[in-house]
Amino acid sequence: MLPLELDRNAQATLQSQIYGQIRRLIVDGVVRPGMELPSTRALAVQFGIARNTVLAAYDWLLSEGYVETSQGLGTHVSWRLPEECLTIDPSTESDPVHSDRQGRREKVPTIWDTPDLVLPEIDENAPKVDFAPGKINPDCFPVRLVQRYGQDALQGIRKPLSSYRDLAGLAILRQAIADHLSTSRGMRVEAELIVVTCGIQEALNIVSRLFISAGFKVAVENPCYQSAALVFGSHGATMVPIDVDADGIVVEQVARTKARLLYVTPSHQFPTGATLTLQRRRDLLRWARDTGAYIIEDDYDSDYRYDSPPLMSLAGLDRSDSVIYLGTVSKSLGPGLRIGYLVAPPALAETAVRIKTMQTLGNQYLEQKIVSGFLLSGTYQRHLRRIRKLYLETRDAMLGRLAEHFGPLDIRGKDSGMHLMWTLPCELDDASAISKRVRQYGVQVHTIESAGAKDFGSPYRDRSLIFGYSSLTPDEARMGIDAIAKVTARP
Amino acid sequence: MLPLELDRNAQATLQSQIYGQIRRLIVDGVVRPGMELPSTRALAVQFGIARNTVLAAYDWLLSEGYVETSQGLGTHVSWRLPEECLTIDPSTESDPVHSDRQGRREKVPTIWDTPDLVLPEIDENAPKVDFAPGKINPDCFPVRLVQRYGQDALQGIRKPLSSYRDLAGLAILRQAIADHLSTSRGMRVEAELIVVTCGIQEALNIVSRLFISAGFKVAVENPCYQSAALVFGSHGATMVPIDVDADGIVVEQVARTKARLLYVTPSHQFPTGATLTLQRRRDLLRWARDTGAYIIEDDYDSDYRYDSPPLMSLAGLDRSDSVIYLGTVSKSLGPGLRIGYLVAPPALAETAVRIKTMQTLGNQYLEQKIVSGFLLSGTYQRHLRRIRKLYLETRDAMLGRLAEHFGPLDIRGKDSGMHLMWTLPCELDDASAISKRVRQYGVQVHTIESAGAKDFGSPYRDRSLIFGYSSLTPDEARMGIDAIAKVTARP
Numbered sequence: 001m002l003p004l005e006l007d008r009n010a011q012a013t014l015q016s017q018i019y020g021q022i023r024r025l026i027v028d029g030v031v032r033p034g035m036e037l038p039s040t041r042a043l044a045v046q047f048g049i050a051r052n053t054v055l056a057a058y059d060w061l062l063s064e065g066y067v068e069t070s071q072g073l074g075t076h077v078s079w080r081l082p083e084e085c086l087t088i089d090p091s092t093e094s095d096p097v098h099s100d101r102q103g104r105r106e107k108v109p110t111i112w113d114t115p116d117l118v119l120p121e122i123d124e125n126a127p128k129v130d131f132a133p134g135k136i137n138p139d140c141f142p143v144r145l146v147q148r149y150g151q152d153a154l155q156g157i158r159k160p161l162s163s164y165r166d167l168a169g170l171a172i173l174r175q176a177i178a179d180h181l182s183t184s185r186g187m188r189v190e191a192e193l194i195v196v197t198c199g200i201q202e203a204l205n206i207v208s209r210l211f212i213s214a215g216f217k218v219a220v221e222n223p224c225y226q227s228a229a230l231v232f233g234s235h236g237a238t239m240v241p242i243d244v245d246a247d248g249i250v251v252e253q254v255a256r257t258k259a260r261l262l263y264v265t266p267s268h269q270f271p272t273g274a275t276l277t278l279q280r281r282r283d284l285l286r287w288a289r290d291t292g293a294y295i296i297e298d299d300y301d302s303d304y305r306y307d308s309p310p311l312m313s314l315a316g317l318d319r320s321d322s323v324i325y326l327g328t329v330s331k332s333l334g335p336g337l338r339i340g341y342l343v344a345p346p347a348l349a350e351t352a353v354r355i356k357t358m359q360t361l362g363n364q365y366l367e368q369k370i371v372s373g374f375l376l377s378g379t380y381q382r383h384l385r386r387i388r389k390l391y392l393e394t395r396d397a398m399l400g401r402l403a404e405h406f407g408p409l410d411i412r413g414k415d416s417g418m419h420l421m422w423t424l425p426c427e428l429d430d431a432s433a434i435s436k437r438v439r440q441y442g443v444q445v446h447t448i449e450s451a452g453a454k455d456f457g458s459p460y461r462d463r464s465l466i467f468g469y470s471s472l473t474p475d476e477a478r479m480g481i482d483a484i485a486k487v488t489a490r491p
Numbered sequence: 492m493l494p495l496e497l498d499r500n501a502q503a504t505l506q507s508q509i510y511g512q513i514r515r516l517i518v519d520g521v522v523r524p525g526m527e528l529p530s531t532r533a534l535a536v537q538f539g540i541a542r543n544t545v546l547a548a549y550d551w552l553l554s555e556g557y558v559e560t561s562q563g564l565g566t567h568v569s570w571r572l573p574e575e576c577l578t579i580d581p582s583t584e585s586d587p588v589h590s591d592r593q594g595r596r597e598k599v600p601t602i603w604d605t606p607d608l609v610l611p612e613i614d615e616n617a618p619k620v621d622f623a624p625g626k627i628n629p630d631c632f633p634v635r636l637v638q639r640y641g642q643d644a645l646q647g648i649r650k651p652l653s654s655y656r657d658l659a660g661l662a663i664l665r666q667a668i669a670d671h672l673s674t675s676r677g678m679r680v681e682a683e684l685i686v687v688t689c690g691i692q693e694a695l696n697i698v699s700r701l702f703i704s705a706g707f708k709v710a711v712e713n714p715c716y717q718s719a720a721l722v723f724g725s726h727g728a729t730m731v732p733i734d735v736d737a738d739g740i741v742v743e744q745v746a747r748t749k750a751r752l753l754y755v756t757p758s759h760q761f762p763t764g765a766t767l768t769l770q771r772r773r774d775l776l777r778w779a780r781d782t783g784a785y786i787i788e789d790d791y792d793s794d795y796r797y798d799s800p801p802l803m804s805l806a807g808l809d810r811s812d813s814v815i816y817l818g819t820v821s822k823s824l825g826p827g828l829r830i831g832y833l834v835a836p837p838a839l840a841e842t843a844v845r846i847k848t849m850q851t852l853g854n855q856y857l858e859q860k861i862v863s864g865f866l867l868s869g870t871y872q873r874h875l876r877r878i879r880k881l882y883l884e885t886r887d888a889m890l891g892r893l894a895e896h897f898g899p900l901d902i903r904g905k906d907s908g909m910h911l912m913w914t915l916p917c918e919l920d921d922a923s924a925i926s927k928r929v930r931q932y933g934v935q936v937h938t939i940e941s942a943g944a945k946d947f948g949s950p951y952r953d954r955s956l957i958f959g960y961s962s963l964t965p966d967e968a969r970m971g972i973d974a975i976a977k978v979t980a981r982p
Contacts, residue, residue, distance in 0.1 A: 110842050
């Protein structure tokens with residue numbers, strides 16, 4: 001008779017008590033391999049419970065391999081327990097190959113290093129008011145909608161989660177992105193040209209692997225999104241910095257380089273905030289057409305326009321298949337979804353999909369479904385409208401308070417996006433000094449470089465501050481500006 | 492008065508009807524910017540509804556930027572509508588830069604091509620019974636548990652989805668993986684050494700970026716997991732193939748190469764199924780210690796052992812920090828989760844995290860939480876026990892039927908994993924001929940190469956068939972073997 005103790009008042013069901021206790025007896029070796037278990041009928045009688053309960057517990061043990069049945073012979077403990085096949089044989093542990101300091105050779109050196117790459121850390125002592133660009137206020141995150149689409153996504157998971165499929169992205173998501181780009185960015189693209197990626201970050205790697213080998217020239221804005229410069233550099237690129245003025249990148253300089261790949265942020269130059277004019281867009285496209293170059297258009301925060309409709313994207317204006325367009329939902333929904341995308345010219349699409357496949361064998365399913373839910377239902381646009389309103393309020397509060405303290409301002413990039421640049425009047429100290437001093441008030445403002453840009457010696461580096469305002473309330477923004485006024489006040 | 496038509500019997504709430512109809516009037520230009528809306532009180536009286544309902548609808552319009560309020564002046568239509576800032580200005584579309592075939596230059600060539608890489612496609616006409624290795628039967632996918640952990644994950648999404656964090660993987664997941672590896676693979680590792688990746692695929696790219704530049708030698712098994720060879724090759728590696736026999740990779744050959752990076756699948760060599768003996772494991776580790784080389788241990792399907800406990804992993808035996816261990820849940824839970832991991836030796840961990848960051852800026856949150864749920868609750872082991880039992884049944888059915896038809900068999904790799912290799916007796920035709928012929932019966936069996944391996948001219952290429960059995964029922968497996976018997980029968 002098995003030493004079982006069933007407790008009818010316990011939280012665990014009788015079935016799971018029988019399963020658990022017999023399993024324990026088997027694992028502990030009290031009941032040994034080959035031993036027969038009592039019949040389900042006998043056990044049911046012994047404890048005065050339904051036979052079906054015992055049957056269910058035995059089935060459970062059977063399904064996990066603890067017991068076996070043979071026709072007409074009842075149920076016995078398995079000869080080879082699952083535990084033995086799931087945990088390693090401790091006898092193999094003896095006599096490991098010990099490290100021998102004497103005979104030990106220098107390890108192969110790694111070929112890769114990025115002292116520049118500062119890993120963002122969660123700093124619990126971070127300043128309360130941080131004007132870091134591109135951040136989302138968690139209070140604005142659409143929790144309930146994500147939960148709703150997440151629930152929907154969890155309904156049909158059996159096939160998509162148990163197989164490799166849709167390596168370039170879910171078909172419905174690629175189509176939804178194509179439709180979104182048509183209305184919002186003036187692009188007419190086939191879903192087949194879209195590769196869903198793990199954020200713009202992965203897309204930058206895909207483009208790098210398309211073109212960049214050691215010494216390959218890449219023209220970049222100066223200053224430039226640091227993460228892009230790091231990715232290009234890590235693939236061996238030689239960067240050719242191009243000046244940026246109030247109208248965006250200076251196109252004549254691009255033409256003078258021999259570079260045949262250009263990285264730009266035309267909607268809202270990172271970090272200066274400049275919008276590339278329509279004339280320059282045309283000039284850039286002409287350059288690309290005439291030289292056979294490709295343009296990488298990073299459209300990271302184009303979803304937010306405040307004072308005017310957006311210009312058509314380079315990709316929308318392009319008629320010579322010269323633009324590789326990168327987009328993301330990191331700035332509209334949230335970066336934790338890790339959903340971005342790359343739109344390839346037709347000639348590059350298949351290779352881009354192959355590189356994507358080579359990198360990660362497809363994307364996570366649930367987040368793709370969630371983003372599809374937003375795009376297909378129209379709640380994406382609705383969410384953008386709501387958020388845009390909030391950002392606009394914070395921006396205006398910030399600009400108003402800046403003007404109160406400092407009078408007329410040299411501001412760039414306020415019409416769109418999630419940050420703007422203020423070039424300091426000459427009577428004020430340098431950007432880095434102000435940035436340092438203001439921290440005593442629990443406020444963080446950023447220089448070009450601390451904002452996440454690579455500066456190759458631009459006129460903005462020392463005299464400009466970057467104000468990301470998307471994660472702040474109007475009051476927080478005003479408080480931050482007041483702190484700057486305090487640390488810059490002349491006695 | 493606004494021309495609204497409210498329908499109390501409609502599915503939509505009154506509040507959403509008011510919102511929707513006023514929004515429509517604004518967007519269509521019927522109600523123009525600057526026009527005042529009726530007071531909420533007046534509208535409530537007009538339709539005989541609660542004033543709170545009207546207030547809620549107005550708030551909605553306000554929150555999306557369609558209307559504005561000014562102190563004491565009521566509510567008017569916004570001067571700048573959100574639509575104008577969310578859709579592009581059509582006037583910018585005129586005169587795009589047209590393609591000019593004459594002036595158009597050759598495009599920059601891409602540097603990357605993989606004619607070898609066959610993208611898996613969803614073939615609706617695929618054979619019913621496919622012995623492809625590594626596939627999961629969707630019927631075995633733990634839908635309800637994933638849903639349960641998915642629901643849990645959706646509860647706390649606000650912060651993790653609205654920010655970049657845990658770039659090397661969720662802290663609880665890294666710890667849970669460390670604990671799992673301790674009991675199941677004999678590894679004592681700190682969570683800090685674990686980098687969560689988008690499957691083993693991404694981990695292979697990370698290792699490649701650590702070491703491989705053009706001409707760098709990588710020793711690989713022959714035959715070798717094709718995807719690994721492709722990744723190494725795409726980074727410029729020169730592959731040095733090493734023979735594989737019934738005991739796994741032939742270690743003396745490794746020592747004779749000048750390679751200082753080796754890729755192996757010791758638990759269940761892909762595709763031959765050999766388990767690397769303990770003696771050879773020690774010899775390999777000694778080689779790595781003495782030459783300063785690193786060993787990449789790809790432990791893709793070590794979760795399934797049938798007849799004996801698993802040997803300790805190379806990483807578990809290693810005392811000279813020479814092993815980079817790669818694991819995945821693709822074979823235990825499902826590949827659609829896209830969760831794998833890399834365990835780095837301490838000296839490489841920080842660089843590995845930097846490369847991971849550079850590639851994708853972190854991992855998707857929801858799937859990481861779901862996998863954590865399995866590992867922390869013990870349901871992971873329970874699921875493995877259940878699945879192992881099913882795979883064992885199919886394997887035994889298949890082996891039984893093979894023996895019935897063909898007598899004594901030259902089988903490798905049956906003790907573990909999800910596939911085995913059968914080397915054909917000489918009276919039978921070549922593997923590729925059998926594989927072709929059996930398709931007429933709706934059955935697919937694989938040669939070394941169609942199974943997804945790169946063969947550098949091994950003795951197995953022409954005479955061995957690979958049988959993945961993890962996605963089949965015992966009956967399907969028997970049916971498949973019967974079909975082989977039919978097409979190989981002598982008249």
